[in-house]
Amino acid sequence: MKIITIISLGTVISLSIMGCGKKEIHYDGESLLKHKCATCHNLDMPPKTYKDEKAPPMMAVSFHVKDFMKVENPSDKKPKFIAFFKDYVLYPDAKKSFCDKESLKSYGVMPSQKGHVSVDEVGAIAEYVYDYYDQDKFMEQMKAKAHFDALPKGEQIATKNGCLTCHGKVKSKAAPSFKEIATRDKKEISATILNGSKGKWKGFERMTMPAYKNRISQKEITTLLKWMKKL
Numbered sequence: 462m463k464i465i466t467i468i469s470l471g472t473v474i475s476l477s478i479m480g481c482g483k484k485e486i487h488y489d490g491e492s493l494l495k496h497k498c499a500t501c502h503n504l505d506m507p508p509k510t511y512k513d514e515k516a517p518p519m520m521a522v523s524f525h526v527k528d529f530m531k532v533e534n535p536s537d538k539k540p541k542f543i544a545f546f547k548d549y550v551l552y553p554d555a556k557k558s559f560c561d562k563e564s565l566k567s568y569g570v571m572p573s574q575k576g577h578v579s580v581d582e583v584g585a586i587a588e589y590v591y592d593y594y595d596q597d598k599f600m601e602q603m604k605a606k607a608h609f610d611a612l613p614k615g616e617q618i619a620t621k622n623g624c625l626t627c628h629g630k631v632k633s634k635a636a637p638s639f640k641e642i643a644t645r646d647k648k649e650i651s652a653t654i655l656n657g658s659k660g661k662w663k664g665f666e667r668m669t670m671p672a673y674k675n676r677i678s679q680k681e682i683t684t685l686l687k688w689m690k691k692l
């Protein structure tokens with residue numbers, strides 16, 4: 462019985478590896494977006510600058526097309542979004558645009574991209590845009606950024622450099638805590654950050670403190686040490 466199962470499983474797997482012989486062209490939505498649309502649409506999320514805009518940033522396009530698009534069933538949203546892109550990019554029209562009248566006037570209607578991009582390419586772009594410029598993901602990023610910005614400078618440096626994966630702030634983890642380290646000689650501990658060390662601390666002999674010589678500046682070390690002292 463087992464053998465039969467294994468054989469039939471093997472057949473299924475090899476059949477699916479062989480496929481049906483039909484070659485599918487794979488479109489990379491992300492690189493198409495960069496190559497075909499970035500001359501006018503700012504692709505940053507969030508957009509770093511709004512100066513000299515030729516078109517709304519792609520994040521704004523994605524967010525408001527999603528907002529204004531009416532669907533009965535939430536699962537219809539993505540296909541409808543893709544269909545809108547396929548139509549609009551090739552056959553733009555002020556009447557179809559979700560842009561408000563003011564913005565439409567200042568940007569002017571988008572010139573048709575017919576001949577510059579194919580329907581299938583727009584489909585791949587739209588699929589990527591839909592997933593990448595996602596409101597929930599954006600809110601998460603903003604929250605994470607606000608949280609990071611609110612940290613003391615020293616903790617920002619420790620976070621960015623991965624120090625906190627080994628060191629706890631007040632509790633030891635794989636390495637002694639920064640609170641404890643801060644009681645030691647300043648010169649010595651700043652030298653350790655540059656050169657690394659091993660075996661100095663009891664109980665942590667199995668781990669190595671990596672050298673940060675080329676990755677951290679003297680000024681950053683000073684900020685780190687000041688922060689550690691306050692813990």
Ligand code: HEC
Nearest residue numbers: 497498501515516522549550558559560568569570571578
């Ligand atoms: C020559 C500049 C230019 C290029 C290139 C361009 N766009 Fe646009 N696009 C605009 C302008 C301007 C608008 C705003 C006015 C409007 O809605 O027509 C716009 C609007 C849009 C809208 C409609 C937004 C809405 O709110 O209704 C979509 C969708 C869109 N662009 C997708 C694309 C995609 C995808 C590409 C790349 C294949 C692209 N655009 C390339 C200028 C451009």
Ligand code: HEC
Nearest residue numbers: 622623624627636649650653658659660661662668669670
């Ligand atoms: C891979 C884990 C790991 C990472 C990442 C790490 N450390 Fe360490 N660190 C250690 C270990 C283990 C020790 C104890 C070394 C010893 O016993 O000699 C240590 C010791 C130290 C000491 C004590 C030095 C001394 O001379 O007593 C300081 C200061 C320190 N680390 C700062 C940092 C800073 C700042 C960062 C980030 C820029 C960092 N560490 C990243 C594992 C790590």
